[in-house]
Structure formats: C-alpha cells, structure tokens
Amino acid sequence: MRHVLSPKGWATFVVNEVEPDPKAGDWAKAGLMPSPVLVPPARLADVAGLCAEERLGVTSVALGYTKREPKNWFEMVLGWKRYWVRLVPDWSASAPLSASAHRLYVMCTERMCDLSPLFALADPLTWPKYAARIVRTYVTADVPNRWIPICDKVDCSNFGLGVGTEVMDILSTPRRLYYLFKLAYDKSKDTRIMGYRLGLWTVDPSRPPTNPDDMEPRGGFTLAASIALSLVAHVIPLEEVMRYLRLRIKTLS
Numbered sequence: 100m101r102h103v104l105s106p107k108g109w110a111t112f113v114v115n116e117v118e119p120d121p122k123a124g125d126w127a128k129a130g131l132m133p134s135p136v137l138v139p140p141a142r143l144a145d146v147a148g149l150c151a152e153e154r155l156g157v158t159s160v161a162l163g164y165t166k167r168e169p170k171n172w173f174e175m176v177l178g179w180k181r182y183w184v185r186l187v188p189d190w191s192a193s194a195p196l197s198a199s200a201h202r203l204y205v206m207c208t209e210r211m212c213d214l215s216p217l218f219a220l221a222d223p224l225t226w227p228k229y230a231a232r233i234v235r236t237y238v239t240a241d242v243p244n245r246w247i248p249i250c251d252k253v254d255c256s257n258f259g260l261g262v263g264t265e266v267m268d269i270l271s272t273p274r275r276l277y278y279l280f281k282l283a284y285d286k287s288k289d290t291r292i293m294g295y296r297l298g299l300w301t302v303d304p305s306r307p308p309t310n311p312d313d314m315e316p317r318g319g320f321t322l323a324a325s326i327a328l329s330l331v332a333h334v335i336p337l338e339e340v341m342r343y344l345r346l347r348i349k350t351l352s
Contacts, residue, residue, distance in 0.1 A: 100132065101242040104234050104270065104330060106263030108245035109213040117163030119172060121187045121204055126161040127212070128202075129240035130193035134158045135200050136236050138220045138229055146173045146220070147186035147201065154198035157220075158189045160238075161204045162212040169206060175216055178333030179251065181208050182216045193239050213246045214238070219334055223280040227273035234271045249329035252337065257347050258329070265298075265323040270330065275299065279324055283335045286343075291318070299324040301345065319343040 103110050115125040135156020143155055148171075165183070168174075172183035182205055189200040205216050217236075221229035247255060269275045275297050282294045294300035295318075302318025320328060325344040328335060 100237040100239055102234075103131075103214050103217060103236045103238055104267075105245065106266050106326070106330075108247040108330060109215045110238050110242040111211055111213040111244040111246040112162055113210055113243065114162045114164045114207065114212045116210075117165065117206070119165065119169030119183070119206065121161070121185065121202070126163050126204070128159060128161045129238045130159045130191075131157060132194045132237040132239060133197075134192045134194035135189075135196060135198050136217070136233055137198055138217075138233075139226050142186060142220050146184055146203075155186075156196070156198035156200060157186070157203045157217065158192045158196075158200040159202045160214060160217065161202055162214075163204070163206050164210045164212060165206045165208065172206065175219055177215065177219055178248070178337065180215075180248075180333050182206065184216050184220075211244065211246070215246075215248070215331075215333070218331070223276045224284075227277040231271050231273045231276045234267070234276075247329060249332040249337070252332070258326075262323045262326065266326045266330070269299065269323060269327045279327060280335065282320070282324075283328065283340050294320075294324075319345055321345060 112127050114127045117123055117125050135158040137156050140155045169183050172185050175182045175184055185204045186201045189202040192200055218230060218233045223230040269279055278293050278297055279299055281290055288304045291300050291304040295303050299321055300318055301321055320343050322345045325346050328340060
C-alpha cells in the first residue's frame, strides 16, 4: 500500500481506454484505507446526482482514459488538467465503514491518470478536515508512478525532497493546510502572521518593514510550504504564487 499523495507526488496509474460506463470493463481499480474516506456530503448532489446525505465516503477508485467528453459526468478542470468524475454506490470495502460507501470513477484525457481529483472534492478553504484526511489516505494497490504537478510547468531537475516529512505534515494538518491555501489567495498582514506562526511564511509581518514605503507583502513561503504548494500547483493560482515560492526552479519554455 502507498499513500494517495507522498513527497514524490500523486499516485498515478497507466490506464486503459474505457467507455463512460461504470459497468464496463478495463477500469483500473483500487481500494482506499481508511475506508471510506469522508468527503463533503454536497458531492452527492453534483458528482453523484443524488440527494445529499449526512455522511459520504469513498471506499474505492476506478480510473480510465477517454478520447472524448463523456455525457452526464461531472467535469473538473484543475489548472491545465481535465478530468471527469462520478460517484457510484460501492458494494465492497477494505476497512471498517463509517459512512455510506461510494466508488469514485475518474476519467482522464491521458493514459497517465492520477488521484488528485479525490483531493479536489474537498476545498481546503471550506473543508480542510476532509482535504487533509485525503492526503494521508492509503491506496490498496501498487503505485507504479508519481506525478508532481509543478513539474509540468518548470524544470524539476533540482527539485528537493529533503523536507518531505514537514511537507506532508503541512498538507495533512487541517489548520496548516487551510492557511497554506489561504496564503495562495490572501497575503494580508493577518494571514501572513498566521502563516509565519504555522511555519508557512518566512518573515514575521508583525515586525516593522525596513522600508516604510514598501507596501508589497514581505517574505515568501518557507521551503516546506513551497514544496507543498508544488504538489497542488494545478489547484491554486500558480502564476500569482510562483514569485513567493522558495524553490530553485526554471520555467519551461
């Protein structure tokens, strides 16, 4: 078993071309632990097309590749990546159940299909507890490949993983994950103060600036926070965040 997300990136599988039918064959399937992984009940309405329930969980995933847009599937455009997802009641589980069981079907536009849509079901700014739990979920299958989103946009030959434990702590701790994403959108003084206290921002904003006329947010993301953002680069405003990342990377031409 391996985590859905590790310092080396998202669990990624080479998948077959499939028909947009959960009953069709050739889907690449894997269970999740703990099972089910709780996701916001609102996903039953938009992703499953059902009435919302009190608790909703994903017990397994099924991945496939498609060349054409499927009808009546929920489309997720995450940065430069495009997915179609659907939740269907599941009939098995790999661990004790705590909510209604569903399988998440993910259709990718490439044969290399990753599990980041599972994370995108729960916005860290609204549901940080759900999102943080997904980060530390296990996949009950061999994970042949990993994908680091930012490496689609920059040269990652010098990408460092020396602070991997701290990176995963940021992404799997609801409070730290919430402020990591909030800093991607809001660099107000109060937000940067919290980011500094949580080890996400390099400079203490409560200290007076060296140049009183400098109105730009001072400092940037810590190394661990920068790598954490690199792993979710396709679900944040990357162009606005890039100049605050503490990474030695070059943009791909």
